Amino acid sequence: MLSLLLLEDDQRLGAITRDILTLDWSVTWVTSLADARTALTTGVFDVAVFDRRLSDGDSTELISWLRHRHDTMPILMLTALGQLDDRVSGLDAGANDYLTKPFEFEELAARLRALTRDYSSTHEGIDIGSWAYYPATGALESPYTGRILLTEKENALLNVLASHPDTAFTRSQLLGRVFEHGEQEGTVDTYVHYIRRKADRDLIQTVRGVGYQLGTPA
Incomplete structure (x- = not known):
């Protein structure tokens, strides 16, 4: 045990x-x-x-x-x-x-x-800068502090961005892909804030006039 x-x-x-x-x-x-x-x-x-x-x-x-x-x-x-x-x-x-x-x-x-869980041996990861992301389990591996677990919605949001790293998504696009009908676009900002605070601010990049895109944290 x-x-x-x-x-x-x-x-x-x-x-x-x-x-x-x-x-x-x-x-x-x-x-x-x-x-x-x-x-x-x-x-x-x-x-x-x-x-x-x-x-x-x-x-x-x-x-x-x-x-x-x-x-x-x-x-x-x-x-x-x-x-x-x-x-x-x-x-x-x-x-x-x-x-x-x-x-x-x-x-x-x-x-x-x-x-x-030992993510490295059982699940395929995605490199995001010096970080590793495991969408199947909602985990991030930080080069500094170790494993970070995302909530279901945090993981869904980051997974959309990580699946299309060269795409800048509008808040409306992310809202439609991740959240339930009736939520406001400010919900996207709130969850981006959650992920940045939990992990690294540079994990998600703000694209002025558009929305958000996957970043490249050190």
Whole structure:
């Protein structure tokens, strides 16, 4: 089994999450930032699930500490804070993915499998500058921070751009290809923002007067 560090200070949710994940993972459950830092200093984990707001602080502090140590362990953040600014700040701190509470355990398990899957040996990738993109699984491999998992809509949007790297798409074109009927063109801008914040700003290029095109991040 792969090892998983669970940081959750809600005793009931933590116990349920641990018991469910233990079916497929070797789970270490801690309830504070201090205990998590100790576990990470003394042990090695394949993936981590961090609650955001804890009794002794915000787990973004712990994520930043890990990334400054050049630790590329995939991290999924669980948060009751679902606003754009909250998600962006978590991703900026170095989280690879986020899931808003309340959540379904099936989705949590699927995201963890995606974060730890060996994409390089089982799925064909597309080079985007120095990055690698795996549309079949919605993953990006960063040359700096490791694996980043895209949501379904983020992946669909990037896949359109990556399938036609020399084409500049209008917002209307992307809206029609990726999103449901009734969405506004501003939705495209929002998801471009999500991808840039999660990955690299140069991953998607803004073409003035047209829309968006695949970029070439360093």
